[in-house]
Amino acid sequence: MEQAAFIKKYATTRQHTDSLKWDALQARYGNPDLLAMWVADMEFKVPEQVTQALQERVAHGIYGYSITPDRYYQAFIDWEQARHGLTLKRDWIRFGSGVVNSLYALVNILTQPGDGVLILTPVYYPFFNAVRDNHRQLVTSELRNDRGHYTIDFEDVEQQIKANEVRLFIQCSPHNPVGRIWSEDEETRLLALCEQYHVLVISDEIHQDLEIDRTNHPFKSALTVANGRFSNRVIVVNAPSKTFNLAALLNSHLVIPNPKLRQRYDAQIGRFSQTEISVLGQVAGQTAYESGAAWLDQILAIVRDNYHYLCTTFAAHAPKLVLADLQGTYLTWLDLRAYVQPAATKAFIQDQCQLAVDFGEWFSPDDQGFVRLNLATNPQNVREAAQRIVTCLSQMQK
Template sequence: MSVDEFVKKYAVDRHHTNSLKWDALDERFGNPDLTAMWVADMEFQEPQAVTDALIKRVQHGIYGYSLTPDSYFEAYAAWQKKRHNIDLKKEWLTFDNGVVGSLYTIVNTFTKPDDAVLVLTPVYYPFHNAVNDNGRKLIKSELVRTDNHFEIDYDDVERKIVENDVKLFIQCSPHNPVGRIWTADELDRIMDICQRHGVLIVSDEIHQDIEIGERKFVSALSIADGRYQDDLIIVTAPSKTFNMAGLLNSHVIIPNQKIQDQFLAGKKRFNEVDLSVLGQVAAEAAYRYGEEWLDGLLEVIRYNYDQVRVTLNREVPQIKVAELEGTYLLWLDLRDVMPADQIKDFIQNKVGIAVDYGEWFSDYGLGCVRLNLATDPKFVKAAVDRIVADLK
């Protein structure tokens, strides 16, 4: 399916649908007329098979307590094997209502107040919140940028783990917001450091299906023939892949039975929830029948990325456009074209878009913005054209 065909078939106007992304613009940014390119969801409808599955379930008319059918695991495991060569075992899989909630439960379950938790910044700001809101000590290791590419500072990571007696490491893979898909060697190296120092590893792999460049996603589950599985928790969900965050269905994958038992006990104390019936119906249909839709979506994201990268590199090369390997979230560094304290006025009042600002992800991020590319290309083109016109 071409980009034009996908957009024509699936793009929708989300105004006046109680959309956080569009209908909270006045509350969040002070201007209801901005073009929303911030929070990570999309302007594209689900695959038709998902809608059909939901309609069929809704027509049943009962939404009581439910079980997860074996067919769900079969669909999800087949998807993981085909797309990412992951050999998933059913006994590893538990469910939650969202990745962020799982992070809060994990922090509360596996650390004590004032324990240190490490993250690689700039990173998705709920990572910070899950640590700070629960009275733990947030330790940041800044990623190192070379041109438009980001790398892990392994010496800094190990030094901070030792100096702060870090108990938990939360990584984002693929990394939000800088768009890296970590290689097997990179994951092996950082997880080896954690394992040698007794640090539990949490890998947020929610963006695993959004592969934009040539590099393929590699799960932490698969590294070194499963060497780290006993020290590993994976959190993920269909919400980023298929735009279904509002259906509250996520996965927590824990190969180590003792750690899984601790997590489930922690859920009972901190966040006991039942599964989302409609969320699981939608996800199973998406995993069974959504592959063509996803491939079409990826073409749209690649097209949007190329629009931004090619135009800005040609017209305003001082703006540093991060290499986008994974996620649909593009990191732009504007510090060489204007002072950081002018960026909000420029982005909102001149360009007319709502974005996630870099300082939300780390202090280092001041002067950068995160741009959501999972949207109609007309919004991306208009935004880039206005950036170029104003700066030139």
């Protein structure tokens, strides 16, 4: 489908639908009229096959206790194989009602109070909370930032693991907010350090399908790195929710290849959650895995074009702005510090540009001056946001 026709068919507005992104602007930012570029969900309707499958299920009118059908497992397993070359066994798979819920449960199950848990910052802020709220010791290693190209500081990672007796590493792959898809070399080095120091790994791969340039930066699951050498110490958490815009349907996965870790998980998960499956989440997820690939490819092309638009607009009108390389996720990480004092970022972005964004300090206390913008939206929103930033910067300089 032509991109314009796809946008016409799928892009929509969401005000007055109880959308966190649009209908909580007053509560969260004190201004209901901001242009919302925060929250990692999309302004695009799900693939039409998904809407149809949900409509059929809803028409039945019963939402009683349900089971996960074989067809769901097969759809998920086939998707992982076809899209990422990841071979899953059905008995490795468990279900959750959201990846963040699973992070909290796994921190509890895999570590003891006081144990060191490592994260690479800046990172999706619930990673901090899952460690701190469970009274584990938060250990951070800051990513290196070379003008928007982020890399792992392996010496520091090793140092942090040794100094803090780290037991668990929670990785974000692809990495929200800096947009990196870790290369196989980087992953191998990182996971080898975890192996050397007996550190377990939770790999949050919820953004796995959001590959912006699949040819040059393909996503590789931690379970397939180095031909699966590390899979015994890795638990993957992922979901169809980011890929297909299904977050509120509360259906996510844990993949646990190691039978001992699986037993430990099964024996303990009941302490934290007695949730049954989300039947609508599974109907939607199954249908999306079976028939949503073409829709996803169109979304990725839009995100790529939106990113390209930002890059060229900023290069032309505000060349000292730095956008991080966008390899994975639909979230772009913008460094405003060349123009705006870090402490004035909120006043600039929120009060002058009238934008609702995720602020840098939410992802790391050191990252005031950065903002995260969501590009899984109608290109007209991206154009509007870019124009506001450029115009307000030029007014500021006068």
